[in-house]
Every structure is written in C-alpha cells, then in structure tokens.
Amino acid sequence: MxxxxxxxxxxxxxxxxxxxxxxxxxxxxxxxxxxxxxxxxxxxxxxxxxxxxxxxxxxxxxxxxxxxxxxxxxxxxxxxxxxxxxxxxxxxxxxxxxxxxxxxxxxxxxxxxxxxxxxxxxxxxxxxxxxxxxxxxxxxxxxxxxxxxxxxxxxxxxxxxxxxxxxxxxxxxxxxxxxxxxxxxxxxxxxxxxxxxxxxxxxxxxxxxxxxxxxxxxxxxxxxxxxxxNYVWDIPGQDFRPFKVGTDVATTKQAEMDAAANVTVLGYSMENKSTGERAELTLQEYLDQYASYPEAEWDIEQLKSAPAIEATKISDFELSDDEGNDPTVDLLASSEYTFLIVAYKLKGEVGNWKAGYLEDWKEDIAPVVQAAQAQGHKVAAMTKYNDPTNIADFKQQVGADYPFWTGDDIMLKTIIRSNPGVVLMKDGKIINKWHHSKLPTFDAIAEKELLAKR
Structure with missing residues (x-):
C-alpha cells in the first residue's frame, strides 16, 4: 500500500x-x-x-x-x-x-x-x-x-x-x-x-x-x-515485518542479493576534497572525462539504478559463530528443524545478570529446547555482539549447551519482538515463532508442526 x-x-x-x-x-x-x-x-x-x-x-x-x-x-x-x-x-x-x-x-x-x-x-x-x-x-x-x-x-x-x-x-x-x-x-x-x-x-x-x-x-x-x-505477553498477532511466519528466508535473501548485484551504474557524483566543488556526470560523460577527476582530489560515488527487488532486513541476515564463520549459510540450506532462540540483548553482565531474565530462559525456554535436543533437533541462540566472557558466563547461568551466534541487533529485533523469543526454521523457511511466555511444550510444537520424534 x-x-x-x-x-x-x-x-x-x-x-x-x-x-x-x-x-x-x-x-x-x-x-x-x-x-x-x-x-x-x-x-x-x-x-x-x-x-x-x-x-x-x-x-x-x-x-x-x-x-x-x-x-x-x-x-x-x-x-x-x-x-x-x-x-x-x-x-x-x-x-x-x-x-x-x-x-x-x-x-x-x-x-x-x-x-x-x-x-x-x-x-x-x-x-x-x-x-x-x-x-x-x-x-x-x-x-x-x-x-x-x-x-x-x-x-x-x-x-x-x-x-x-x-x-x-x-x-x-x-x-x-x-x-x-x-x-x-x-x-x-x-x-x-x-x-x-x-x-x-x-x-x-x-x-x-x-x-x-x-x-x-x-x-x-x-x-x-x-x-x-503485543509485547508483554505475546508477539504481535499481525506481523508486517520481513521475517513473518511462512517467509522463505533463503529464497528471499538470494533474490534480494541478485537484484542488488544487477543494478546499473547510471553515472557518478563527485566532490572536490579541497574546494567542495560538486559535479554529477552520466556514465558516458564520466568515461570521457574521468581523467579530470583523480581520486586523490575527488570523492567519487556511483549513482545506480534502483534494484528490481527492494532490499529488506533479510539481506542483512548474517551471523558469526565463535570462530568467526557465518552459520546462516548452513542454517538456510538445512532440511532439519532448527530451534533458534533470539535475544537481541542479553540483560546484564558477568555477576550482574537480571534475575527475571535468567528465569525466562530457565523456565520458559530450557524445557522446550532440551526436549528438542533430546529428539535430535538443532538448537542455537542469536544475540548481538557481546564480550565472549559474558556469553560464556550467561550460557553457564542458564545451562545452555548449544552455540550462541552474534549478529546485528536491529536485524535480530526485526526477526521477533520478544527477548528471548523462539523461531522454528526448516529448509530456510520460518515455520513458526513464539514469545517466551507463550512458548508451547515441545510435544505440542511437535504435534502441530509435524516434527518427527526420534
């Protein structure tokens, strides 16, 4: 609209x-x-x-x-x-x-x-x-x-x-x-x-x-x-964001990346570093006159056409594991169910974690993900970059034996309006997501989402 x-x-x-x-x-x-x-x-x-x-x-x-x-x-x-x-x-x-x-x-x-x-x-x-x-x-x-x-x-x-x-x-x-x-x-x-x-x-x-x-x-x-x-007791009932339930994140991200790679250079915008003089040239004009605008003297920026598909936060869906690798490549390609615990910010630090926040993880999240792991399903947490010492201590405090990946906090906020919240993915698609206080039991999730019990 x-x-x-x-x-x-x-x-x-x-x-x-x-x-x-x-x-x-x-x-x-x-x-x-x-x-x-x-x-x-x-x-x-x-x-x-x-x-x-x-x-x-x-x-x-x-x-x-x-x-x-x-x-x-x-x-x-x-x-x-x-x-x-x-x-x-x-x-x-x-x-x-x-x-x-x-x-x-x-x-x-x-x-x-x-x-x-x-x-x-x-x-x-x-x-x-x-x-x-x-x-x-x-x-x-x-x-x-x-x-x-x-x-x-x-x-x-x-x-x-x-x-x-x-x-x-x-x-x-x-x-x-x-x-x-x-x-x-x-x-x-x-x-x-x-x-x-x-x-x-x-x-x-x-x-x-x-x-x-x-x-x-x-x-x-x-x-x-x-x-x-829509935020204290549950996630929004209407989701207008890119990561809504049913979204094929893998396909959408690839399409957005392809669109960004296929834009056309229309021209160049230049600004003289010393005098502040500005100029805009079409692509052909720049090719004819580029020698007059050496990069040592001019800040040069490409003017590009709009991509065929507008980029969303799905384009920013990148994470880093504790070795610096991006696990989203394997995540989006995986045909297995994966439980992702999304927490854009861990509330507290070593020795000063918020008690209520730890309870959310221990009482709401832990029983479900432990049952999922017992059935052989993958589990991982996603949070914004934090000191590795903080993350290690937090994992110990909540009894987490699954990896914690880090990424952009705005991207994480876009995925789910709950801290923590749980997202279920399979084949690069978002199957469902829940506010931590509304997270069903693993058996209820398995029955509704047809998860295989092993």
Missing amino acids: TLTTLLVYISIAALALTGLTYFVFKKKDSLLLSLLQNFSGALFLFSGYVKAVDPLGTAYKMEQYFAEFESTFADTALSFVAPMFPAMAEFSVAFSVFMIVLEIMLGLALIVGAWPKLTSWLFFGIVAFFTVLTGFTFLTGYVPSGVNFFDFGDWGPYAETNMKVTDCGCFGDFLKLEPRTSFFKDIALLVPGFIFLFASKKMHQLFSKGGRRLAVIGIGVASLLYGMS
Whole structure:
C-alpha cells in the first residue's frame, strides 16, 4: 500500500463519518470543519492502531532518533543536552505506549468532539512535534558524513544515504514512509491543526458529554491493553515485518542479493576534497572525462539504478559463530528443524545478570529446547555482539549447551519482538515463532508442526 492509497481510504471513511454527522446526528454547524475532524481523527485512529500492533517497533524507532540526537548535540555548544537522550532511550517503550494510546484517544476525541479545546491543542502539539522530528530527519539528507547538522555552511546536495533514520515510523512497519514524505504530510496536517485551535467552539460534538468522555477513556484503556498484549505477553498477532511466519528466508535473501548485484551504474557524483566543488556526470560523460577527476582530489560515488527487488532486513541476515564463520549459510540450506532462540540483548553482565531474565530462559525456554535436543533437533541462540566472557558466563547461568551466534541487533529485533523469543526454521523457511511466555511444550510444537520424534 502507498500513502496515496491510504489517504484515499481515510478520505472515504471521513466522508462516511461526515455523512452520519450531518444527516443522522444533525450536526450542521460547519460541514468543512466536521470533515476535517473526521479525516484527522480517522487518520490518527489508523496510525495509532498499526503502531499498537507492534509497540516495540515504535520504541526501537525512538531509540534510533535518540541516538541521532545524541550524536548531533555532542560536539556543539549544546553538548550538555546530549546525555539526556541515552537516558530517554531507557524509557523508549514507555514513551512508545504513551504516544500510541494518546494518538488513538485523540483520534476518537476528534470524531466525537470530546474536550474540543484540549483536543485541539493536543492535536496541534503532536503534529508540530512530529513536524520538527521528521523535518530534522529529512534535513539530515543534506548533511554529508562527518559533518554536524548545525554546520549549515557544510551542507551539500540531498542524499538518502546521509540519513541515519531512513523512515519515520509513522505507520509502523505497515507502511514505510521516507522522512521527506512524512515531513510534508505533517506540514499538511498543521493546516487542520491551526483551524481546530481557532474554531474549537464550532467543532461538532456527538452523544452526551458523559458518553463522549466514556468512549475516549474506554478506547484508551482498550488500546493500552491491546498494545501491551503485543509485547508483554505475546508477539504481535499481525506481523508486517520481513521475517513473518511462512517467509522463505533463503529464497528471499538470494533474490534480494541478485537484484542488488544487477543494478546499473547510471553515472557518478563527485566532490572536490579541497574546494567542495560538486559535479554529477552520466556514465558516458564520466568515461570521457574521468581523467579530470583523480581520486586523490575527488570523492567519487556511483549513482545506480534502483534494484528490481527492494532490499529488506533479510539481506542483512548474517551471523558469526565463535570462530568467526557465518552459520546462516548452513542454517538456510538445512532440511532439519532448527530451534533458534533470539535475544537481541542479553540483560546484564558477568555477576550482574537480571534475575527475571535468567528465569525466562530457565523456565520458559530450557524445557522446550532440551526436549528438542533430546529428539535430535538443532538448537542455537542469536544475540548481538557481546564480550565472549559474558556469553560464556550467561550460557553457564542458564545451562545452555548449544552455540550462541552474534549478529546485528536491529536485524535480530526485526526477526521477533520478544527477548528471548523462539523461531522454528526448516529448509530456510520460518515455520513458526513464539514469545517466551507463550512458548508451547515441545510435544505440542511437535504435534502441530509435524516434527518427527526420534
């Protein structure tokens, strides 16, 4: 789905709601204002819902933003602000849930007309906040590597590769938007935001005051419980990410790699290292003039066509064992069932492991994987790079006699929204995956997935 298609659907919903408001509820003060209320409310409801499906995804996106802000402010006169962002990152999940619930509540509040003045200010404030956020991210596309955002004189031509945060996360993983697209979307939303501020007294209001408030509070409680069910007690029921159940990781990765290898060089972008002069040449122009752009004096970058298949995190599915080898080659080719325990971060360190986290491994994970090993099935754990001493001690603490492979933490977060979580693979395909607290017994898994008992 594209943003245009989504906005068409939201517009249709807004027109239907406005028809009900006008003809059924007889609220005829301002047809245009009612339409704006319903459109903005429906957009916020949908945006909040798709993020409530996966609150951890929004939290991870916030962590990316916080990291970018920290590095941006670190080398400036405002360096004292930088330490605030790692501290905020520690509460990214709480921020995520709060923002999602607030967005859903505001969406319904606009549609039913609850607390018009407060709702107008909150709507405007959130849109203004995200306009600044997406605007900053979009503008980093003009900031070359090694240049601080606030060194405006050193900005160069826009390049997507300059941005550290490549999508805004506005619609979670359901719809990826480039920061530039999201920035202009947020600017457009400022229009109804301003209108609501000055016309809050004319906004339509449905039902009684008590009914409106009960509906908004009710949807807030429901969205809070729904969001928590998708990361505290279970993994998301709807998976919009590349590693969803049924995905043929081996085939998809090969197809993405082939597409990346078959792109066409369209031209070259050059920047003079001394003067900052920039030039862009077509492939033929560069072949004719390359002697005028020696690499000792120019930074040269190829301009390539878009790959036939867009790369996903599946392209990054690479790991390293304790000898530095990549076990994913054999894993994706294996015709045997393999139980993978995915933990993007081991919580703690030698002598200071979090007790509750160890219990998750010992009580939820260990009985299942031990039974799987007893039946001759393969078991391995995947985590982000850690000191080998830490990994060895952690394995001893949880009684793990299977290998621990290390890889990119963002890739691991994409695979499953549980730490730890379990993924079952066979023939390079994801057969199933579970939150550690919802992991069935081995016998139940064997019966459902037709695992052979040996």
